[in-house]
Amino acid sequence: MIDFALLFFLVVCAVAAIQMRDLLSSIMLLGIYSFIMAVVWTRLNAVDVAFTEASVGAGITTILLIAALSRTRRMETKQCVPPANLLIYGTVILLTSAVLLYGTLDMPTYGDPGAPAHSHVAPRYLEKSYEEVGVPNVVTAVLASYRGYDTLGETTVIFGAGICVILLLRRKI
Amino acid sequence: MIKEHAPVLVILVPLLSAVLVPLVGMLRNRFCWHVAFAATHVSFLLSGLLLFRVQTNGKISYRLGGWEPPWGIEYVIDELNSFVLVTIAFIGFLATLYARKSVVAEIEPVRIPAFYSIFLLFLAGLLGIVITGDIFNLYVFLEISSLAGYALIAASRKREALLASYNYLILGTIAATFILIGIGYLYMVTGSLNMADLRERLPALYHSKVVLTAFAFFSVGISLKLALFPLHVWLPNAYTYAPSVVSAVMAATATKVGAYVLFRIMFTVFRVEFDLEVVSITSILLVLSSAAIILGSVLAIAQTNIKRMLAYSSVGQIGYIVLGASIVNETAMTGSLVHILNHALMKGTLFFIAGCVLYRTGIEDIAGLRGMGRRMPFSMAAFTVAGLSMAGVPLTVGFVSKWYLALGALRADLWYLVPVILVSSLLTAVYFGRIIESIYFGRAEDGHSSGSLSRERMHEAPTGMLVPALLLAVLCLVFGISASTTVGYAEAAARLLLGGR
Amino acid sequence: MEFIAGKYNYWIYVALMMIGFYAMIAKGNLIKKIIGMNVFQTAVFLFYISIAKVREGTAPILWDRTVLYDNPVPHVLILTAIVVSVSTTAVALALIILIYREFGTMEEDEILRIQKNGSAVPPGKPE
Amino acid sequence: MEPLQSAIPLYVVSVSLAASLLIACSRKAPNLREFWTVGAACLKFVLVLSLIPPIVRGHIIECPLFTVLPGLAMHFRVDALGIGFAATASLLWILTSFYSISYMRSLREHAQTRYFTCFAIALSAATGVAFSGNLFTTFVFYEIITLCTFPLVAHKESAEALRGARRYIVYLLGTSIAFQLFAILLAYHAAGTLDFRNGGIFPASVSAAYLAIVFMLFVAGIAKAAVMPFHSWLPAAMVAPTPVSALLHAVAVVKTGVFVIFKVILQIFGVDTLMRIGAGIPLAYVASFTILAASVIALRKDNLKARLAYSTVSQLSYIVLGAALLSPSSIIGGFAQIILHAFGKITLFFAAGAIYVATHRTEISQLDGVGRQMPFTMGAFAVGAFSMIGIPPFGGFLSKWYIAIGTLEASALPILLVIALSTILNACYFMPIVYRAFFRSPLPETDSHHTPGHDSSPSVRRRIHEAPALMVIPLVLTALATVVFFFMPSLVLDLAKIVSADALGGRLR
Structure with a gap:
């Protein structure tokens, strides 16, 4: 159950990081996102990757972003995406996710030890x-x-x- | 020893030299060029050796670290990639030659060591993409060359280059990530990352939704990388604002590597039957590439900036390369593959000359070329040759590729593609004809009084920049007059890809 | 339920990826795009790690012959990919800093406007 | 007869190519430069002459050059058809060289080196077309002609000249890429070869519809033959200096066009195939239409060169007509017309140029009484005009006679009427010029450049003389030649009969 919650929390973090107008908060949320991701990966037994993500993804990336932010501006200007563009972006994203979800239908069940990836x-x-x-x-x-x-x-x-x-x-x- | 390890040395020499260059740069700034020159030279010679060996002995398989294929990473050099490899290494070598003067004029001295280092990484990345037989290794090299490419574009002094590079970075990352998804999906259902192994294991899974999705993501990702219409949006700005030598190298090699990857995925990892029967990707590509061919030419006509015009013309020419693959027969495929080389020769010449003009006169607009035939006769002669070649005049390389493409279209009973090819040739003839006419018959009225014009008579580009451009222009003619060699390589590669179809 | 449990990870990865994708293409702020890019790439990494998981498996560190291990290959690939991702971020941020120095803004539409009108004055030039 | 191997065709083509290099290199020394032109022209003609005897004996001369692609080779193969064209072009090049030199120097034209260089290349390419052994070689040289005559047409570099030149190149290059290349591709696709072969290259299995399309594309693509509606480049090209119009637009370029049509009809399709698909007669009607329509337009032109240009359009279609009728005599007539029209038309253009140099007049209405001031020039002009109309005892009569017989053989009677009508039209647009020149009193002589406002001033009046001798002699010679051809028809007809016999598989007589 904890895994489900973690994954859900990831989505929340991602949305928040994207929507936050204060870029510093955005970056912090991204750091949290990476860190949760590292936790998820530890639970998936990917210890090495989790270590790397925690140090590189949550650590170095955040530092780099903050360093960049310190040389630029902290606030994002409010922007309104024109509806025509929004339509295009929406279509692209819906299409991409539709294809991806279509692909998941035939995927081996999560954790299946007999999956081809584990046997070749x-x-x-x-x-x-x-x-x-x-x-x-x-x-x-x-x-x-x-x-x-x-x-x-x-x-x-x-x-x-x-x-x-x-x-x-x-x-x- | 060298012969044995040539496949890996082709990559390692520029890769390690890239590390060496900044160190040398600490000693003496100008030695950087020497190191880069030596590295690209060696790499070119090695690629030539590989081509020769493949032509005489057939496919070479090189096991990195000694692990046998599906477990370790394998470099596979066959008729297809040895040909592309030589093209890229050759253009890289000439570009390094050209860079010596050009870079000094366009990039601050402090940045020169870093520039050459990145330049070598870029080439090493491209060569690595081409030579590897492992699909994840391909991704790694793709990222090496992409990262280097972003920086090279942004190395320009023009501030517009920054945003162009940034947009390219965003789209390039999307493309690379899409390819990564494709790799992941394939791995998930096959457990393998080796291309040859995938080829064996995939046919049983052709109707799996996972494989279909993987293929879709590969196609979109690679098309983005190779700037296939309508995913070409990043290309015009990037080519226009990049430093001269970078535009030339990118136009001549980077998109070609994209095309190579597309062919590899379509015809080596997957099989022709899959492309034709399961996904009919070929008909989609047929439409897109035809649109690219026509619209690229139309948009090129509308441009006033030389490099931007060349960039749009590249969009059209990429259409040609993809068109051959979407016709799916040996003749058209041959045309496609030989166009990889031919277009590299032509576009390389054109961008080189655009750089020469920029170097000498600071002119970037087509209007500024008026009467340039008297001031820079050799450069303009090379430009003319390459321009005619782009229009597909016989006895130039442009004709050879178009001949095969058109003939291939006829043999596949797709006769309506022939007008597409011919009309785009006409449009190309229009935009190059216009320039060539103004080069030789236009008078540079504005901005130049007649007195200063006569003083400026014969103000040719420096030899170091002129020689590579002229060499490429001469090759445009040589391989147009006697195309049997290049066509022979391309034919062998086409046979390999299509398996006698 | 089993169907959902069997696909849950993959769906989440799709959702995360689309959030990042949206930010990359729709946001006008250059740093936001980079944040989106990180979300986007990390989502794909999550997918890879999910492939590697084997039910009842343990981390692929050999200590007993009889135990079921997770698949180590995706872990290896993602270790490489994470590094690549950070490198891309670094280069992108360097570009952003340069753009800010040159144009005084990080909003794409403003940069385009400045490029078009040729105004070169960065309003609040840092340093 | 078995083919002979010889490198002479290659020499013929490369003589003028080499000359163009030498000309380009000696831009500082005009006399040396002109020496190269004349020397190359003479050498070329001698080389061509040396090829004639074996051809008259019935041999064919082969000269393979190199292979571009598997299946596409540059290859020379000289037969009677080709040698006739090459001999005409190279003989006239000698005369034109002298004429050009004098013309360019009299008018102190700029960029003379470029002019002579391009001229030499154009001649080289014209003989290249004449000798080509396959369609690919033809196409290459065809395009070279288009490209290297562009600077000649644009020679004045004025806005008008550039406009004309642009139109010229757009038409020629456009049609050749869009249609001719397409046709070549289709032909190669169907036949697997592009080699010229008497009797055609297409296997009988190719469908008639396919062949008809290919044929139409060829006719449309070979715009140099100026069959309507693809003729309008020719009047546009009249902005070029007169010697260019004379040799290129009356002889080399347009003859290249009709020559290629001839080749395509006889040696790509073959008479039998064309009979089978019934494509000959429709083409003959298109040509007839062109003959009449162009003549009518010519009637309405006051500019001398424009009238001559439309006359060319009309006369060229005689050649096309001769080939399209597919009968033995019409082929003879068409071939003879290639040569005879060349001599006649070049005389007319030479005369027009001489008039321009001597008087700076370009319009027919200004020519009153010129014949009295320039008797040799206008005498030659009259001879050329008679030959064009087809009056005996001038060469033009021969070709029209044979074509007329050909219409009977092909039982295409309406076309015979067309020929009659066109002869009348020819007379209508040529005779007034001759009449005006000889029987009207001279205009008040203006200084030059059609500026009538200045003619009142007596100080600018000057007498009109003949043009320089170097210009007059060539045009008198060509005029004489048309007479000679009438009295010694075997010069033309020997070759013509071989052409016709080859085309019809020896079915002649």
Whole structure:
């Protein structure tokens, strides 16, 4: 039951974060949203991801946003979306969600141990990774070894983002 | 050793050089270019080696970290991506050559090391997308190149570039996330991330709603990335305001990679039967690409800014690339694939020359090109060649692609596509013809007294910028006059994709 | 009930994603768009983590042969994706700061208006 | 007879291409530049001549160049049809070269180097079309002509010239991309080849409707043949300097058009196929309409070059008519008309240019008495006009005679009436000019540039002379040639008979 409540709470946070006109509150709500998400993931046994989300998602993102906010303006100007645009956005969103929901109809039931995702590639990681890599945490083993090049890419993304920020912020007006 | 590890070195060389560049930049600013130049050069040579090896020995599979495919990440180089790989590496190499002077003029010295670093990351990302055989790895490289792309556009001195880049970032992130959803959905029902493995496992699931949704999200996400009409809205501003060299590279490579990904998903991960019988994506793409072809040309006619005109023309040309895939026969597919290279050559030339003009004269409007034929004869000759090629004049590359596309349309009994192609050629001829006429026959009346005009006679762009542009223009002719090589590669790739259909 | 329990996570993810999506395309404030983007991406991560869950499964840290483990692959993918998401946010925020410096505002319609009219004066220039 | 392999066709085409480079390089030395033009023209003509004997003996000369794509090659293949066109064009290029040099220098025109360069390229491309062995090669050179004559038409760079040139290129490029290329694609799709072959390339399985569509697209796409309603580029192109009008718009460009139509009719479709789908006679009627309508328009034009332009539109359709009738004699007549009309019309344009250089007059109503002041020029003009009308003993008679016989063979009697009517119309628009020039007393001589307000001042009066000798000699020579052709018809007819026999599979006589 707690899971249901957490998920519901996520939605509330998300809506509030979007609707708040004070951007600082918005950012704080986003932080809370990330943090709840981390809790949800812990309950889903994704410990590593939850740690990362709590530190990176709830932590670093919030800090970055606040830093950006301190160099800009705190309040969002009130805006009225023209009805024509609202119609377009509404259609796009309804359409997208309709497709997504349509997709969920055929999905394996949540938590089904016989789902294809659990029976094709993953078993080998669970069975052999300790012998092959020597780390008990399978996530680490896959991350560092089997799919090590994704991790190289990930590092590159961080490096790239750093350089991008340098490139941008050194701009003179 | 090099031969063995060439597939991974193609990526790693620019990737690691990107790290090296800022370090070198601390020593000496101008060495950055040398490192970038060396890296792209090596990468180009390696990609050429790969192309050669694929053509002689067939498909290469490279296991990263030594893990066999469905478990580890695999790089697969076949007839299709070796061809695209060489195109991108070549354009990247020429662009680096071009960047030396151009970047100095358009970007402050403090930012140059960062610029080259990002530039290399961008190329590495694109190359990585093309070479990988793992669908999640593709996403990672897509994000590397996208992030770098946003920054490169915003590196321009023009303030309009900032918002253009920001909008591109938002749409690009939506696109990437859609692709991520597609990957997740496929993983959910197959348990695999390897493209070849997915190809084997998917046919049993073709009617699963999950797979259909995944395909829809892939299509929309990739179309957004590749600026297929009507999802092209981010492209004109981004290309118009970006630094010259960035516009050229993006127009010549980034959208091509988008097209490549589309083909990979449509024809390698999924099979032709799926596209045709289950989702009939091809008929949707047919309509969209035809609309892109016509409207891209029409919108291009309406523009006054050179780069914006070229950007809209890109929208139309992307339509051509997608059109071939939606006709679904070998001839049209060949046209499509060879257009990936051909359009890169033409658009690269045009954007390079636009940059040359900007560098020398600060002119950005088409009206400013009047009488430019006397002041910058070589640049304008290259522009003319590429412009004629865009219009599809025979013996230029533009003709080759259009010939195959039109013939493919006829062979598929879709004769009404031929007028679409021809009309857009005509429209292209109109907008380039207009410019070419004013280049050679217009007189630069306003702003220039006749005295200053005669003093300005022959004020050509610097050699470093001119040579890459001329080289591309010459290739427009060479591969138009003797297209057998390029068409041969494209045909092999088309056969691979369509499996003899 | 079982049907709902079997899909609940997926529906929530769709709802969250649409909230973020709406903010990304409809909001005029650039920071709001970024907030939306984070909600949007995190929602997709939730979907991935939900895939990984196996009923009665435990965290994929090997300690006993007989136990049922969750699928580790989505966790690995999302670890990468979270980092990518934060990097994108960082770049976007750098862009926003620049835009604010240049135009003095973070509202898209105002920026477009300034671009069109060519007025360059940022009203309240920070620093 | 088996085909001969020879590289001479390639040399013929590249001589003028090389010349264009040399011309472009020697912009600082006008005399050297003109030497290149004349030298290349003579060399080209000699090379073409050397090809004639084997062709008359019945050989075909093959010269493959290179392959662009699998299935699309650049390929030269010279037969009687092509050599006739090439010989005419290259002979007239020599004369035009002298004439142009004199014309350009007399008028102190600007951008002469560009002019001569483009001229050489245009000639190169015209022979390229003449020698092409497949439709693709034809198309390439066809487009090259369009593109490189654009600077010639726009030569004056005035707003009017640019307008005319734009119209010119829009028509020619537009039709060739929208229709001709489409037709080529359809042809390739159906036949799998684009090589010219006597008797046609289409297998019998292709449906008549398909072929009819392809045929219509070809006729519409080859706008250079100026069949109505695709003719209006030709009058627009008259803003070009007169030598351009003379050689290109009376000979090279328009003849390229009708030549391609000839090729398409005889060697892409083939006489039998066209008979089967019954496309010949409708085209013949379209051509007849053009003949009459253009003549009527010509009657109403006061500008000399405009009248000549409409006359060209009308006369070109004779050639199309000759091919469309699909009968042995009409093909002979059509082919002969390609050559004979060239000589006649170039004489007329040369004369118009000479008049302009000598008097700066462009309108027919200003020509009173010019014949007395410029007897050679106007004498030649009269000869050219007689040849156009088709009066013996001038060359034009031959072609009309054969076409007329052809109408009988094809039993298309109404068309015979068209020819008769058109002859009368021709006389109606040419004879008044000749009459005016010789039998009216001269106008008060104005200084120049049709500024009648100034003619009262006696100081600007000056006598009108003949144009420079270098201009008069070529036009006298071409006028003489039309007479020579009448008395030595074998010069034309030998080739014409081969063409006709090839087309009809040796069914002639």
